[in-house]
Amino acid sequence: MFVRRRHAVAAVLAVALLTTGCGSPASSPTPEPTATAPSPTDSDTAAFAAAEATYRAYVDALNAVDLSDPTTFEPVYALTTGDVQEADREALSNYNSQNVTVSGSSRTTSIEFAGSVQQDRVQLAVCLDVSTVEVRAADGESLVSPERVPIQSLLVTVEETNGGHPVIVRIEGREGNPTC
Structure with a gap:
């Protein structure tokens, strides 16, 4: 499902997350599993915690998107930059203009530290459950690929900006x- 080139991956994955992660928020949040312990250094632990919180906020923001209301897209954009943000903007705008609807929500099943912190960048090994998400075109036809893997295995890179805000x-x- 994932294309290997960086730009294509960002676009395809953003679409995958959006087609698997948007919709109305669940009526009661599902408790998240505890992440595996990161590196023992205090700075790496703090960086991991900030990166994890950023990714969880991103999934929550995607789950809260109402495709008919572009103002709900802004929290997603606030947590991204570069190719990821560009792909999110394009996908959300296209879904809005095509009257696509989404039901269900994505759920992070695990997040682990995927290596050392380098130059304010943290990599996370993420398992994202998208099994309950349905995406439908305006005519009601499903847009979810029959080959969709119910739990996505992702590598997420979070970087601290100059202002100290992780994205x-x-x-x-x-x-x-x-493995997921």
Whole structure:
């Protein structure tokens, strides 16, 4: 499902997340599993915690999107930059203009530290459950691929901006451990 080139991956994954992650928020939030312990250093632990919180906020923002109301897109954009933000803007705008509807929500099943913190960048190994999400065209036809994997295995890169605000700079498919 994921294309290997960086720009295509960002666009495809943003669409995958949007087609698997938007919709009205659940009536009662599902408790999130505890993440695996990150590196023992205090700075790495703090960086991991900030990156994890940013990604969880991103999934929450996508789950809260109302495709008929572009003002609900802004929290998604606030948590991204670069190619990820560009792909999100394009996908959300297209869905809005095509009267696409989404039901269900994505749920993060695990987030693990995927290596050392380098130059204010943290990589997260994420498992995202998209099994309950339905995406429908204006005519009611499903837009979800029959080959969609119910739990997506992702590598998410979060970077701290000059203002100290962490944002998602890359989301791509991931292979290997931890398996989802």
